[in-house]
Amino acid sequence: MTAKTRAAERLARALRLESLISPDPSLGLVAMKSPNDPTPSLVIDDGIVIELDSKASNDFDLIDRFVVAHGLDLEIAQTAMPLADEELARMLVDVNVSRDELVRLSRGLTPAKLTAVMSTLDPVEMMFAMKKLRARKRPRNQAHVTNRKENPALLAADAAEAAARGFAEIETTVGVSRYAPLNAISILVGSQTGRPGVLTQCAVEERRSLQLGIQGLTTYAETLSVYGTDACFVDGDDTPWSKAFLASAYASRGVKIRFTSGSGSEALMGYSEGKSMLYLESRCLSLIRAAGSQGAQNGGVSTVALPLALPGGTKSILAENLIAAWLDLEVASGNDAIASHSSIRKTAKLMGQFLPGTDFVTSGYSVMPKYDNMFGGGNFDSDDLDEWTTIQRDWQVDGGIQPLSEEDALKIRRKAARAIQGVFEEFGFPQVSDEEVEAAVTAYSSRDIPDRDRAADVEAADTVFSKRVSGVDVARALDRSGFSDVAEAVLAMQRLRVSADYLQTSAVVGEDGEVESAINHPNDYSGPGSGHRLTGDRWDRLQALPHVQTSTAAAGVENTDGQFRFDVVGEARVRHDVAEVVVAIGPAFLGSLRHTIGGLGHRQVIEAIVEGVRSGGAEARLVQVRRTSDVGFIAHDAAVLSGADIGIGIQSKGTAVIHRADLEPLDNLELFGMAPVLTLDSYRAIGSNAAAYAMLGQPSPVPTEIDNFARVKHIVRTTLMHAVETGAVANDAPPIEIELLPSS
């Protein structure tokens, strides 16, 4: 092959659609450490901070001022700041240093100090620290539910399925902003149909978002974006104070909030001040805690591909999740926006959050195909759900998604689509037709759903605001349309707004309906045997994937009556000087197994071999070898019996060998190990080649196909079929000569 062809093949890989660049600190294109990052410092004079991270107080920008005013505990700082970076790093990975102690110290650490500590850790140390510092005991996950047609029945069905799959929060958004109230109502109804207690949000402009919360149609919001430089903040039309005020406003209306930030946004907006992405993110996080947010959504989020273009980008993203956890914030750790074209690369990145577990492993798993994801695609989507649950099973790790059978999925989808149909009817909104309901149950994407009158829908949506339709009204409409259980679940969400328990750190609603936060379910990991361990019922549940088979079913045992489908002529004799091929079958052949691993009927296989032998001019004699299941020995036994010293051995799974009596049993003339790819023609050719050997000819070896995936595809059935064959072995039983029964 020429070098040009090699290069072309590699250029065609999806990965090469991405641009990787060398760091350029002047543009903020550097992941963890820029020469322009400040040296950590904190100088306090008479209780007043006069220097923060090498900057004098006169030069403090908005973020410095906010962090100094609200974010630092100066007393703790006096003991925390003098600790060496390496010492703090060692404490992070020391099981004997508690989360409480580390969180206490974090109250006195500056943004540059937090960043400096991160630069001393390697990825596995970061993962370990993450496991220890996560706020809530059990990791959870968040789903994204949207579709291009903004179809309410499909939104409700997808939200219900997401809830039934165990997502603790569901976020929607809009293509057309006036749709917001309808989408909010659709996922509220859907989520509560799937599992009562799932929190929902609708990501739209702040005023609308707050209004939806006020009306009880959503229960959380994570749209409060912050940035690591003043210029970006002002560009985003906010200040730390306006955002913190908004956070209090949401809380006053009983809405859970978390702020959003992420590596790369400052460089993308052109105002990085030449600082590293991690340092700027550390400033964001210090600000987020100072503002009194219970949590943060970070980890690159929508700009994730920018840090991933740089050396250490994936590591830096884990570092920013870790700083958030260290600052005692709930962490929804990204993995939502498409990080890479390469499945390998994005899955490798995911492991940083997936293995240690974060409060929300993704801050939005697309439960629809990418086509319908209005957040810009979705890093992992509905097509990947089985992969995700399989990887959980592989690692015995709880990534917050439960397997769901197709039958259960369809049932819950139908109920949710009917429920939103009922609500629309009660509210006098444009009808959701039966056709839409049925399409929503089974649709792959919104392409499979009838179109709606969008003008009429947005008109109805406007009335949700003008008539102040509330969560209570939704409950009433559900009750009136016969969905009183869903009505009760929506009412329960309203009760949550009254008790406000979910405003505490890392709160979700557990399966028992009680709020589960870092207060009553704190992460108590303190080494092996402690913390959230995937064992017991939860492990049973996460390993029971719908497509898992029992070993008996996978083995393909077809009868257990012990009856063979052939007649026994008698004990097999050794013959001499006869132009014959002895064809020996294994102990379970035509007994409890009746087909090869490739799905060929045993009888047809034998007939093909016999036909091949005869076409080659030799006689064929059928025997069964019962003392072994090893195909080499079976074939050798056959050869020893043969009047021409040539035998064919064939196992029940279809593996065959041509043997000669004078060879060692584990040597052979030809081995056909790729049983799954053998056809009846192959077996015919095996027969005729064996005949040629018997006639002292020089046949060319039978050509066989090679399938590199045969092993991974068939190893389980190979093992199980071989176990059945071995189970049928009778140690001292002599070979018997057999005759096929007439075909039925």
Next chain:
Amino acid sequence: MTGLDPDTDYPLGTRRPDLISTPSGMSLDDLNLEQLRAGVIAGEDVRATAETLRMQADIAEAVNRHQLAENLRRAAELTRVPDDVILAVYTALRPGRSNAAALEEWAQTLEETYDAPAVAAFVREALEVSIARGLIK
């Protein structure tokens, strides 16, 4: 401080429902299907009271989450502030939206009309920083 113990009293909704009511005085138990059918639950009444948010603030403080507690205390005050006023104050706090007098006026309104001293102080702090950083109209 209300003397709440996070270990035994949280979540308030399930452990101490006796302490929780809606602004009109309905208990959590009253927010049920029967009352819904009877038409006595009003959407705007289903929200946390200032008292409930102060209790949550105390719980946050008791588990050493000082800033979250401060946020919840501001939230408690904001329960008394109408939606349109909240949105107007938010807009006023955005960069370059207000002059100093307007922001000071909002601080006074929050303090005097709505008995929201912590929020008022927060607005004044924003005013001071906005002047220092040139973000005043």
